[in-house]
Amino acid sequence: MEICGLVTEKNKPVPLKSISVELLVQDHVATVSSTLQYVNEEERPLEALFVFPLPADAAVCHFSAKIGEQEIVAEVQDRETARDRYDDAVSSGQQAFLLEESAESPDVFRLSVGCLSAGQNAAVTIIYVTELAVQDNHSLRFCLPAVLNPRYTPAGSAAGIVSEISSGAVPYTLTLSVHVSSPKPISKLESNCTLNPLVFLHSDHTQATVNLSPGHMFDKDVELFVYYQDTHQPSAVVEAGVTTAPPGSLMRDTVVMISLYPEFPEEVMSSLASRGEFVFVIDRSGSMGSMMHRGKEAQMRIESAKDTLLLLLKSLPIGCYFNIYGFGSDFESFFPQSVEYNQDTMDQALKRVKEMKADMGGTEILQPLKHIYSQPCYPDHPRQLFIFTDGEVFNTKEVLDLVKSQAHSHRCFSFGIGEGASAALITGMAREGSGHAQFITDTDRMQPKVMQSLRFALQPAVLNISVDWTLPDDVTVDTLSPPINVLFQGQRTLIYAQLKGESSGGSEGTVTVKYSLEDQPVTNQLHFCLKPTEETQLSIHRLAARTLIRSLEQEERSGAADVEGIRSRMVELSVQAGVSCVHTAFIAVNKDSRQTVKGPLLQRRVPTYDALMQADCDLLLKCSLAAYVSAPKKKFGFMTKIQNLFRRGSKKPVLCSMSAATENQTRLHLKQAEAAPELQKDLLLQLVSLQKASGCWDLDSTLADVFGKTEDELTNQKPAQVDGSVWATLLALIWLYGCKIEQQVEWQFVAMKAASWIGSQKVGDLSQCVCEGNVLLGCQVTKETLGI
Structure with a gap:
């Protein structure tokens, strides 16, 4: 064996x-x-x-x-x-x-x-x-x-993580x-x-x-x-080295960890960017057909992703560009290249989103990323990549290297869905792509986390970032962290540095971060005491060593000339710090x-619990049968891919098959699922789905249904001289603020578009309209709250 x-x-x-x-x-x-x-x-x-x-x-x-x-x-x-x-x-x-x-x-x-x-x-x-x-x-x-x-391990690969x-x-x-x-x-x-x-x-x-x-x-x-x-205050932890370590080594010298929280000027944050190219990359492998969690009313992962795409598409600013990719063993895009966001392209995309299924086999993210990066960028429309996956890939480091190589042309926002999403893949893509990572686990809802990341994506890019140190004359600094290439409002940035030389116990150091934001220079500064913090147990040194080792690994994989020298330095640092690395x-x-x-x-073999596939080969195949049943011409290839999950470096797939009983049970289960009536739609998503790309709503019966009213009730209460779409949009805003305020993070951009659209229309007595809307919907919302 x-x-x-x-x-x-x-x-x-x-x-x-x-x-x-x-x-x-x-x-x-x-x-x-x-x-x-x-x-x-x-x-x-x-x-x-x-x-x-x-x-x-x-x-x-x-x-x-x-x-x-x-x-x-x-x-x-x-x-x-x-x-x-x-x-x-x-x-x-x-x-x-x-x-x-x-x-x-x-x-x-x-x-x-x-x-x-x-x-x-x-x-x-x-x-x-x-x-x-x-x-x-x-x-x-x-x-x-x-x-x-x-x-997921594609055929022919010798990867060995199982x-x-x-x-x-x-x-x-x-x-x-x-x-x-x-x-x-x-x-x-x-x-x-x-x-x-x-x-x-x-x-x-x-x-x-x-x-x-x-x-x-x-x-x-x-x-x-x-x-x-x-929590969000800047801070520094200074840690003394080990006197027995070799002179000049990382473990001998003092190390500092700086935590920074940049605060952007209010005028910048009040006007989020209206330009950009937004590319949404959705995992459609078989595992996305699993449930988000084991509780009641749990959605399938692919269904939650579809609801999230609806919110994202409705939240995009007019004039931006967008595209949607689905990937599994292969990939496809909604449009040959990103298209301008308007009513027509939004409607086309939403129709395709409704048809999406977890039916594309395994999980291979490298090829769709290569295709996206091969597409030319639009001038003055910075590319923002949103990647949704349950993170089951075999070539994590190769994917991260690709994202890093394209960091100059985009920002990458990644989302790990469900238990077991690879933290290395999700956090790594965001780190290398100057973006932000989110994990959706247990009973978390996907939508609020994704909309938080959209807010980051709409923040202007920070340019010309520099870090300067002011230290006593007898102290020099070696920055161990990679150069900072991204800053977001309120998000922490960590810097590790090695301090060489002796300083008196009460000495102070200063780190200054300068950058440009919307063509305006910004400076953030932190003063810190050089006296070492007690009882840190060399944790800062080891994290600093790990940071440096990861940078060296990246340099090694990028095809540097002195590969042996880099590898030797990694091993030396790993041994000295007592921190493992790949070598x-x-x-x-x-x-x-x-x-x-x-x-x-x-x-x-000692098992680790697998939340997606909890039994033997039969159950693994059963979980993936949806794709097997829906694509009869590809059954053999798909089954081979499933079998490859069991390979551990062997060239020959392990033979496994589905029992007749399991197959019959699963086919019956799928038929029942298809015949089951659709669950009652979330009212918020119903409202959002009715919004036009411009930000307005039509005054019709479908909107009235969301409010629990009839179309006549909405029409009869409409103030005279007010356009039907203005009245409908005003009611939608009142309902959002009056009935769904606890979910504001999800609809904030939908509301911003609506308020902006109303502001562009000729409306008479807006305060009176708001009063009439409050009476109709049973709310108490002020005009100022609506942001009009």
């Missing part, structure tokens, strides 16, 4: 029994310590393989194993050396542990636990540090991934304890999972603890949201465990 194969013996207990996680949050940085408890319950020696996800920007900095009372701590070595040591140890009967990053995606790790004797226990501890992402409500988000979806398919919940438990510490008072903690009550450790609320409630099944990502007072691995060998191995090692 190949090491990379699936479990072949069913109903055998897997060796992973429990995961215990300790989370230390210090301001904007999290240190995560995970302990995995293994036990070999079989009668022969065992090798366990565990493929699992980590946050995309995590820096793994510790790996150790405890067998009985003996603990062995792993060291970082060159990857090939570490693999050789592991193979040698296992073949000679020694216990060995190998932790390595996937070559295809930096958010996937593989842990090999070698030669566990029958009945033996082993506790493996992995520690990593990561930055916490700032949300639009100014909370900080931590995610403990539970789900690693199988990456997670395991588990029938039901994973057979191990999770405990999670959280300690939060910050200079700013902690307001609250929230989670998508049940937490015990928050306990404050100090009266000033700067430290607190909380635990995950017992019984959590770890069947979805654990999300934690930390709220501080004044290194953590290796631990228990040399005292040598014993005679009787019989061959059994290999066991």
Whole structure:
């Protein structure tokens, strides 16, 4: 049996029994310590393989194993050396542990636990540090991934990222304890999972603890949201180096992490851009036919994406350009090239959107991106790319390199849909494309998050960004982060820098960020103390090392001349900082465990829970049957693509088939779904769907239905001398502000267009019209609120 194969013996207990996680949050940085408890319950020696996800920007900095009372701590070595040591140890009967990053995606790790004797226990501890992402409500988000979806692997590829398919919940438990510490008072903690009550450790609320409630099944990502007072204030963390590290090295010198929050002038933010080319790229692979979540009234992912496209198309400014792409194993676009946004092109696009299905096979995003980038840009219309996917691709780094190579010509806004979307892909595309990333998980609604990103896309591009440092004469600075090429209003920007030289404890430094915004110069400045912050446990150094390693990886992949020199520098930095990279691995060998191995090692795959495909081959194919049934001429090719999900580096697909019972059940299910009456449409989306591209509404019965009125009631209450479309548009605005104010983030641009259109019309006594509209709809909205 190949090491990379699936479990072949069913109903055998897997060796992973429990995961215990300790989370230390210090301001904007999290240190995560995970302990995995293994036990070999079989009668022969065992090798366990565990493929699992980590946050995309995590820096793994510790790996150790405890067998009985003996603990062995792993060291970082060159990857090939570490693999050789592991193979040698296992073949000679020694216990060995190998932790390595996937070559295809930096958010996937593989842990090999070698030669566990029958009945033996082993506790493996992995520690990593990561930055916490700032949300639009100014909370900080931590995610403990539970789900690693199988990456779609096209035929002929030798890619090797595949997670395991588990029938039901994973057979191990999770405990999670959280300690939060910050200079700013902690307001609250929230989670998508049940937490015990928050306990404050100090009266000033700067430290607190909380635990995950017992019984959590770890069947979805654990999300934690930390709220501080004044989260969005600029800050600096200064961390002292290690005196035993080589002089001049990153680990020896002081490192600073700067968090900046640019604030744009109000006059710039009040007039969002009306130009641009908006390209929407929608995943239409089979997995998009899955539900958004497991709760009641859950939508299919593709249906939620279609509703979101409706909102986006209605929110676009007149005079911009747009196009829509759907992709799977292949791709297609609504128009040969982006077209000007008007009533006719909007209607054409909306008709196509209604017909979209999750029927395009696998997930291959590289080719549609290449096609989009090959299209010429429109002068004075900056390109804005919106990408929606559940993030299951095998060639993440190749995609990111492509986006980065085109960063000069566009901004990329990415959306990860559902549990298990690749954080490396989603955050990476936004980072390399100077955009913004969003994750839609659990019961999140897609529309508000997408409209928040549209607001970013409509902000003017920041140009000529420069960062200047003012430091004492005996201190110099090396900036470790890549140059800043994007700034958004209220969004955090991180800068890591290495400070060389000695300074007195009370010295102060200043970092100044200058840029141009709408041809106006803007300056943001932060003063910070050079005295190191205590008890940071080298987390800032390790995040800085990870940032530098990622830049070197990008340089290596871009075809730099001195590839060997770059690789050597990466390995040296990885080993010194104790942070893994694609060319290194953590290796631990228990040399005292040598014993005679009787019989061959059994290999066991340890499953990670998969929220999309929870059973064996039958259920995986069942989930994908919609495309199989709707495209009979392509059945064989499509089935081959599904089978390829099971390949792990082998040239030959694993043969699997659908049982007759499953196929019959699934066909029946699909017929019932097609025959089922359409769910009652959301009233807000009904209203939005009726708006014209110019921003107005027609006075007709369909609009009256949204308000729960008849067309006659609307017409009879219309003030004299007021045009029907003006009256209809005014009523729509009143209804939005009076009945749907809690969803304002979703319809804000629809309302802006409507208010602008009314402002361009000749209206008599507008205040009286608003009063009449309030009476008709039972609202209390002022003219000033409507923005007219």
